[in-house]
Amino acid sequence: MKNAIQYYYNLNPVDIHQKDDIYYFKVNNTRFFVYPLSRDEKELNSIYQVDIELLNKNFLVHQIILNKQKNIVTVINEIPYVLFKSFIKKNDSIDIDDINYFQSNTETKKHDFFLDKSNWVSLWENKNDYLEYQVSQFGIKYPLICETFSYYIGLAENAILYTKNTTMELKPDFSDSLVISHRRINNYTTLFDLYNPLEFIIDYKVRDISEYIKFKFFYDKQNLWEEINSCFSNNNFSLYSVRMLFARLLYPTYYFDLYDQIIEGERDEKDLHFIIKKQEEYEDFLCDIYNYLSLKYPIPPVEWLTKKL
Known part of the structure; x- marks a missing residue:
């Protein structure tokens, strides 16, 4: 080299x-x-x-x-x-303040064809179609995926519907500008990754925030609510952004990312047990998030979730 x-x-x-x-x-x-x-x-x-x-x-x-x-x-x-x-001198794990700082410096008016990933409905619908076809071809090769897949596709469809309703009923306002975002924020993301251009895309700021919250819940939820409070203290979110944030929290990236790694031979299917065991707890967390947001914003409920309240 x-x-x-x-x-x-x-x-x-x-x-x-x-x-x-x-x-x-x-x-x-x-x-x-x-x-x-x-x-x-x-x-x-x-x-x-x-x-x-x-x-x-x-x-x-x-x-x-x-x-x-x-x-x-x-x-x-x-x-x-x-x-x-x-120019990064240390490679610590990120927190939500690092994301806020990054986004506050990277607002963009660009609608770049290759980098803009803000049309979530189209991207998610295409992903669902692809995954449903792929799983239909598995036979008995991945029994745990076959057993759990319909639940997570259902969550994804909930997220799609919530996003569709939001974009039909509301328009982004001046505070909903696009920012430089990342292909994925997860439990492994460090400052080195955050500032790496090969991770950059263009999307709404709630993309990275919601992905951080999801993966933080599953892998390191200590101080999560303190970080959520800090995020809302430091951002003046519009109703549009809050609804989009909740839609993205509904979308099970944590499952689909692990699914992809299993299919590509990078992870063992049994690793899904970690996610599956926490799913009911995550539903309760979604209820808590809904209650938290609805105290500040008139966001619509997700019927099956609110029945748990």
Whole structure:
């Protein structure tokens, strides 16, 4: 890797170390890392433009470094990589204040075809159709998925309906601007990930917040309500945003992400037990969230949930 970095970037790295598939090094006390490409190449120019715009605003996300041929991607040993300069000095796990700070600096008026993921209904409906077809082909290969899948598809359909009703009844106001968001905020997300342009998309700010809340509930719910209170103290959410946040809390990303990892051979199907065992508790949490939000905003109920109250 050292020779490739010298050849393609005219940099002389010191003390390269590898963690997972990422290579880290310093040049004159400046931090760099070489990251395997994890995005469709059609998205790269849009990501690069977002990166430049944020850096020009002095918001120090990781900086994409072009190679000698002025290309974003460098293929090394048949693997495509992107080189970044990093300004992050520590790689702690994130909290909700980190997300709020990031979003307050990344509002955008862009409606980029490749990065804009704000049409949740279309994305979720397509995902449901794909997953339902895929599960219908399993036979007995994944018995636990087959046993639990209909429940989580039902949750997803609830989320879709709630989102549809919100977008039909309300329009975003000036506080509902799009921001730079992330493909996924989960229990593994660190500051390093938060500032990594290869994770960037464009969406409403409640996307990252709701994903954080969901994964925090399942994997580390200590202080979760304190963080939720902090989030609402530091944000002036519109009714539109609050309804979209609740819709996204209904959507079972935590199940579908694990499902994908199981199908791709990265996780064992038995890992689903952890999620399934907590599902009734999560329903109670959704009731609590609904009560919390309805004290501040006139949000519509989800009938089967409110029957639990």
